[in-house]
Amino acid sequence: MKQRVAILGSGNIGTDLVVKILRTSKNMELAALVGIDPASDGLERARRLGVEAVVGGAEAFLASPASRDVAMVFDATSARAHVAHAGILQARGIRVIDLTPAALGPGVVPVVNLDAHANAPDVNMITCGGQATIPMVWAVKRTGVDVPYAEIVSAIASRSAGPGTRANIDEFTATTARGLETIGGARRGKAIIILNPAEPPVLMRNTVYVLAGPLADVAAVTASVRSVAADVAKYVPGYRLVQDPIFEETVTRMPGEPPREGWKITCLLEVRGAGHYLPEYAGNLDIMTAAALRVGERLAERVPA
Amino acid sequence: MIVNDVTLRDGMHALSHQYSVEQMVSIARCLDEARVDLIEVSHGDGLNGNSFNYGFSAHTEIEYLEAVRAVLQHARLAALLLPGIGTIDDMRMARAAGVDTIRIATHCTEADIAAQHIETAREMGFDVVGFLMMAHMIPVAELLAQARKMESYGAHCVYVVDSAGALLMDETRERIRALKNGLSCQVGFHNHNNLSLGVANTVIAVQEGADRVDASLAGMGAGAGNCPLEVLIAVLDRMGVETGVALYPLMDAADRLVRPLQVRPVQTDGNALMLGYAGVYSSFLLHTERAARQFGVDARDVLVELGRRRMVGGQEDMIVDVALQLKG
Numbered sequence: 001m002k003q004r005v006a007i008l009g010s011g012n013i014g015t016d017l018v019v020k021i022l023r024t025s026k027n028m029e030l031a032a033l034v035g036i037d038p039a040s041d042g043l044e045r046a047r048r049l050g051v052e053a054v055v056g057g058a059e060a061f062l063a064s065p066a067s068r069d070v071a072m073v074f075d076a077t078s079a080r081a082h083v084a085h086a087g088i089l090q091a092r093g094i095r096v097i098d099l100t101p102a103a104l105g106p107g108v109v110p111v112v113n114l115d116a117h118a119n120a121p122d123v124n125m126i127t128c129g130g131q132a133t134i135p136m137v138w139a140v141k142r143t144g145v146d147v148p149y150a151e152i153v154s155a156i157a158s159r160s161a162g163p164g165t166r167a168n169i170d171e172f173t174a175t176t177a178r179g180l181e182t183i184g185g186a187r188r189g190k191a192i193i194i195l196n197p198a199e200p201p202v203l204m205r206n207t208v209y210v211l212a213g214p215l216a217d218v219a220a221v222t223a224s225v226r227s228v229a230a231d232v233a234k235y236v237p238g239y240r241l242v243q244d245p246i247f248e249e250t251v252t253r254m255p256g257e258p259p260r261e262g263w264k265i266t267c268l269l270e271v272r273g274a275g276h277y278l279p280e281y282a283g284n285l286d287i288m289t290a291a292a293l294r295v296g297e298r299l300a301e302r303v304p305a
Numbered sequence: 306m307i308v309n310d311v312t313l314r315d316g317m318h319a320l321s322h323q324y325s326v327e328q329m330v331s332i333a334r335c336l337d338e339a340r341v342d343l344i345e346v347s348h349g350d351g352l353n354g355n356s357f358n359y360g361f362s363a364h365t366e367i368e369y370l371e372a373v374r375a376v377l378q379h380a381r382l383a384a385l386l387l388p389g390i391g392t393i394d395d396m397r398m399a400r401a402a403g404v405d406t407i408r409i410a411t412h413c414t415e416a417d418i419a420a421q422h423i424e425t426a427r428e429m430g431f432d433v434v435g436f437l438m439m440a441h442m443i444p445v446a447e448l449l450a451q452a453r454k455m456e457s458y459g460a461h462c463v464y465v466v467d468s469a470g471a472l473l474m475d476e477t478r479e480r481i482r483a484l485k486n487g488l489s490c491q492v493g494f495h496n497h498n499n500l501s502l503g504v505a506n507t508v509i510a511v512q513e514g515a516d517r518v519d520a521s522l523a524g525m526g527a528g529a530g531n532c533p534l535e536v537l538i539a540v541l542d543r544m545g546v547e548t549g550v551a552l553y554p555l556m557d558a559a560d561r562l563v564r565p566l567q568v569r570p571v572q573t574d575g576n577a578l579m580l581g582y583a584g585v586y587s588s589f590l591l592h593t594e595r596a597a598r599q600f601g602v603d604a605r606d607v608l609v610e611l612g613r614r615r616m617v618g619g620q621e622d623m624i625v626d627v628a629l630q631l632k633g
Binding site for chain 2: 151153155158163166167169170172173174190192193194195196197198202205207209211242243246252253254255256264266268
């Protein structure tokens with residue numbers, strides 16, 4: 001039996017998730033899309049697709065008949081709104097998959113730790129940049145090398161960045177950096193995000209720089225990176241390594257720290273979206289919703305009906 | 306009119322962010338004695354710019370800021386911040402270190418990502434500047450619309466920033482004029498000398514009523530450098546524009562302190578010219594020359610391709626991507 005789920009937030013992310021759940025979900029049935037803007041394209045699209053469109057916030061949703069038997073909610077609002085929602089949803093026994101960078105609950109990157117937080121009431125999808133880059137850091141780390149530092153640059157098309165993303169730039173960098181550490185395994189993480197307004201819009205690009213200990217086995221790391229990229233592509237079909245990782249043996253001098261000998265490993269990634277709601281350039285949207293869908297499917301298998 | 310020196314911030318690019326604290330302090334002291342109004346100190350890519358992508362500076366930001374702060378008698382201290390690279394936490398650090406003016410920079414079409422930073426900077430008591438980079442890339446009316454957003458968030462001044470040194474003289478004039486007519490706050494101008502229009506365009510900005518202009522000693526900055534400060538002051542003096550800044554000490558500082566640091570000459574040579582010609586972010590220069598050597602391709606081809614792809618400030622990672630693509 002399918003689990004009833006709802007989506008909070010009728011922006012780009014929430015609406016893309018509507019399309020994905022309707023088209024591809026095996027274990028979930030979409031009860032409602034909830035949004036505060038009655039005129040939003042997302043609510044309109046949901047109505048057209050036969051999905052209940054609830055106008056309002058989390059309270060309005062919980063008061064509506066659509067919330068009956070809903071076991072799980074995807075929160076695609078904003079970091080600030082999520083902080084307000086989380087408590088009232090959990091009080092109703094509803095599990096939350098948080099797609100904002102609020103990071104209240106533990107972070108999940110499906111290829112790395114899909115089952116690690118299967119019982120947490122609130123799991124966080126980090127950020128689009130985190131979903132794209134943390135797997136690469138983990139791919140290096142799991143070969144057994146020390147990773148004192150990992151840094152990522154995510155560039156997304158301006159048109160794919162909605163008001164939530166724009167108002168949450170600091171949260172993006174902080175949450176992504178923390179994910180590089182807690183899930184990727186780097187001792188220190190740093191994240192940079194760039195919005196590019198080029199027309200036609202650019203595909204989402206990510207560059208991952210991993211500083212690895214002096215004993216990095218180049219062939220093993222390359223094999224690990226390739227294999228993790230292939231695994232991510234199983235749930236994000238447009239995810240690909242543009243090049244094999246680039247290895248440079250260097251001494252890295254960070255201000256205020258002693259020089260570090262080691263390898264700088266550069267991974268260049270591209271994420272092409274599935275074109276469900278926004279066009280293909282919006283790989284940033286697609287990787288978030290595809291990863292959240294993967295987590296939702298997994299949790300729905302486990303939630304007793 | 307406020308003269309904002311950027312030798313110790315944009316100049317960081319020209320040195321791959323390697324000023325010693327002593328070099329910064331001695332340059333800052335000269336600028337202060339010459340009665341420059343504002344002195345900017347930051348990583349070239351703004352606070353928290355230390356990274357593989359942009360380069361690591363020789364010292365921590367707090368060391369640079371506190372050391373320069375300690376020697377300033379007259380000038381106020383400024384710092385740069387790019388949302389997406391630096392955060393409000395970095396602004397807090399800068400405020401505690403004695404920074405008076407924070408300059409919040411976004412690509413010219415993305416002013417709204419700076420809303421939280423500009424609003425918070427106002428609450429923190431900063432003099433706040435909005436910095437619209439790569440201003441050559443969009444029509445005047447769009448630039449004005451973005452500038453209005455920055456003003457609405459609370460900026461005291463909004464800059465037209467010619468990051469690629471690509472603006473022609475009429476293009477500079479119409480942009481400054483539009484912002485002066487369309488905003489109530491101050492208007493500023495920052496440029497690069499990639500088409501050798503550094504001084505000329507800055508003079509045009511002054512003629513159009515710019516309230517703040519950027520320049521650096523011996524042009525010390527990314528690409529072909531910025532508008533050279535000592536030359537600008539000499540020209541403005543000849544024009545009868547009162548700046549209150551002393552010329553000789555600046556000439557001395559440019560020649561004795563700054564020019565010797567320009568190991569890679571800061572000038573409008575072939576690669577630097579290509580930045581202005583192709584409309585590419587000036588700080589890509591040294592990264593591009595390094596990648597061209599590493600992968601055996603022509604730096605000019607890399608710059609042209611970066612321009613064709615319409616890469617914006619901060620996308621230094623795409624230089625290696627382009628070099629690999631050209632290598633085939």
